Amino acid sequence: MPRILIIEDEQSIQRMLEYDLKQLSYEVDTALDGFEGYKKASTKQYDVILLDVMLPNMNGMDICKKLRDEGNNAYIIMLTAMGDEYNVIQGFDLGADDYVTKPFSPRELIARIKAGLRRQGIGNEKDILLYNDLKIIQSSYEVFKDDQKIELTLKEFELLVYLVLNQGKALSRDQLLTNLWGFSYDGDSRVVDVHVFKLREKVDPNSEYIKTVRGIGYKMI
Amino acid sequence: MPRILIIEDEQSIQRMLEYDLKQLSYEVDTALDGFEGYKKASTKQYDVILLDVMLPNMNGMDICKKLRDEGNNAYIIMLTAMGDEYNVIQGFDLGADDYVTKPFSPRELIARIKAGLRRQGIGNEKDILLYNDLKIIQSSYEVFKDDQKIELTLKEFELLVYLVLNQGKALSRDQLLTNLWGFSYDGDSRVVDVHVFKLREKVDPNSEYIKTVRGIGYKMI
DNA sequence: AAACACTGTTACATATTTGTTAAGTTTGTG
DNA sequence: CACAAACTTAACAAATATGTAACAGTGTTT
Numbered sequence: 284m285p286r287i288l289i290i291e292d293e294q295s296i297q298r299m300l301e302y303d304l305k306q307l308s309y310e311v312d313t314a315l316d317g318f319e320g321y322k323k324a325s326t327k328q329y330d331v332i333l334l335d336v337m338l339p340n341m342n343g344m345d346i347c348k349k350l351r352d353e354g355n356n357a358y359i360i361m362l363t364a365m366g367d368e369y370n371v372i373q374g375f376d377l378g379a380d381d382y383v384t385k386p387f388s389p390r391e392l393i394a395r396i397k398a399g400l401r402r403q404g405i406g407n408e409k410d411i412l413l414y415n416d417l418k419i420i421q422s423s424y425e426v427f428k429d430d431q432k433i434e435l436t437l438k439e440f441e442l443l444v445y446l447v448l449n450q451g452k453a454l455s456r457d458q459l460l461t462n463l464w465g466f467s468y469d470g471d472s473r474v475v476d477v478h479v480f481k482l483r484e485k486v487d488p489n490s491e492y493i494k495t496v497r498g499i500g501y502k503m504i
Numbered sequence: 505m506p507r508i509l510i511i512e513d514e515q516s517i518q519r520m521l522e523y524d525l526k527q528l529s530y531e532v533d534t535a536l537d538g539f540e541g542y543k544k545a546s547t548k549q550y551d552v553i554l555l556d557v558m559l560p561n562m563n564g565m566d567i568c569k570k571l572r573d574e575g576n577n578a579y580i581i582m583l584t585a586m587g588d589e590y591n592v593i594q595g596f597d598l599g600a601d602d603y604v605t606k607p608f609s610p611r612e613l614i615a616r617i618k619a620g621l622r623r624q625g626i627g628n629e630k631d632i633l634l635y636n637d638l639k640i641i642q643s644s645y646e647v648f649k650d651d652q653k654i655e656l657t658l659k660e661f662e663l664l665v666y667l668v669l670n671q672g673k674a675l676s677r678d679q680l681l682t683n684l685w686g687f688s689y690d691g692d693s694r695v696v697d698v699h700v701f702k703l704r705e706k707v708d709p710n711s712e713y714i715k716t717v718r719g720i721g722y723k724m725i
Numbered sequence: 726a727a728a729c730a731c732t733g734t735t736a737c738a739t740a741t742t743t744g745t746t747a748a749g750t751t752t753g754t755g
Numbered sequence: 756c757a758c759a760a761a762c763t764t765a766a767c768a769a770a771t772a773t774g775t776a777a778c779a780g781t782g783t784t785t
Binding site: 726727728729730731732733734735736737738739740741742744745746748749750751752753754755 | 756757758759760761762763764765766767768769770771772773774775776777778779780781782783784785
């Protein structure tokens with residue numbers, strides 16, 4: 284079920300969108316101001332985020348930038364007033380995926396949401412991830428190494444999937460925490476380290492795949 | 505290098521887009537009618553296809569549908585006349601990823617192209633820095649010299665990136681300290697010198713790239 | 726040439742980061 | 756509620772990076 288977050292302070296628009304999207308059996312969350320919206324977006328995984336630019340407390344641009352900096356991968360559609368080209372360009376620069384100007388046609392917006400979901404589907408379609416001698420089946424939460432089944436806990440599994448999906452990139456503890464744990468780095472949490480350790484133990488005993496990037500975090504090579 | 509196909513029969517628009525996109529060092533192909541466009545799109549892999557709806561020989565909708573049916577995965581941006589909502593919805597249904605109505609702002613269209621490329625994970629120009637025989641990948645904190653991997657510590661890496669980004673400028677110790685260390689020059693710290701030394705050792709043993717500017721600091725030529 | 730100023734280089738102490746273990750704490754299950 | 760499994764926190768050892776000081780060169784000025 285696709286999950287959508289609507290961050291929009293005009294209640295009438297919000298209600299309408301929520302209604303339409305629920306009709307399509309999407310799971311819809313809403314936020315009426317910027318700060319609330321940001322908090323929701325960064326603590327839960329959404330497929331699409333509808334983000335108004337003009338918001339109380341925290342504007343859409345800042346939210347978009349922060350989310351992207353945290354590694355959030357949702358399909359972000361910005362909503363803005365007509366004729367605001369400067370904002371449009373800036374929004375794209377900050378990592379927005381699409382832009383719709385108000386007043387918009389609900390049908391068009393929904394078409395754009397669908398297009399975004401479809402796009403994501405292309406990347407996320409892979410239920411089975413392969414990485415060297417590892418086979419990861421997401422739908423059944425199973426991992427095999429050389430066709431030998433390996434028992435992982437949920438966090439270990441999520442961590443492994445996230446690492447594989449971001450293969451090659453160095454991932455900061457902060458990014459791992461916000462994306463897998465849902466809270467931000469308070470300075471000295473060792474949770475990530477411990478889980479990496481346990482994951483390595485089971486899956487990569489010689490640290491061949493999961494490399495530590497000193498001063499940053501970890502990466503899967 | 506991202507590859508883009510423009511299928512558009514208005515030469516003026518086509519020329520303008522081609523020019524702009526080549527400026528961004530994209531590889532650009534063009535087609536002036538539907539059939540030619542379809543043939544090009546289906547015989548070569550493009551990252552983004554700009555597709556006019558009204559075209560001689562074969563219209564944009566049909567092209568879009570056929571390409572998707574063939575499993576083509578390019579990011580398709582449709583171009584259509586203003587106010588043609590029916591077409592917009594239909595275009596999305598047939599698999600378009602984005603829709604821009606004429607007349608459009610070139611800057612906005614380019615922003616949308618970039619957003620599409622980013623979605624596909626293509627052309628992160630800023631992620632990879634090239635400097636002579638050095639390749640610096642920021643997302644993975646890796647450095648290659650003649651495609652040979654070089655191990656740098658975090659400070660060395662940050663220093664190298666900063667030097668490359670400010671290529672040609674002489675950078676004072678003070679400036680380097682405030683930007684990379686976060687404190688200001690207290691008079692006689694050797695920290696920068698030592699790190700430059702170590703960086704040179706690993707990356708530029710003959711001081712060909714990193715020149716010392718006597719009395720000031722260093723610069724990357 | 727001598728005195729001076731600046732930079733290169735090395736070795737070492739210190740600080741920071743990470744690996745690892747063990748002991749709490751929470752959560753889910755019967 | 757009791758129990759086990761999963762997770763987090765805490766602590767410390769080990770590994771590594773960083774800053775400092777000392778000194779050797781090298782260029783610059785008078």
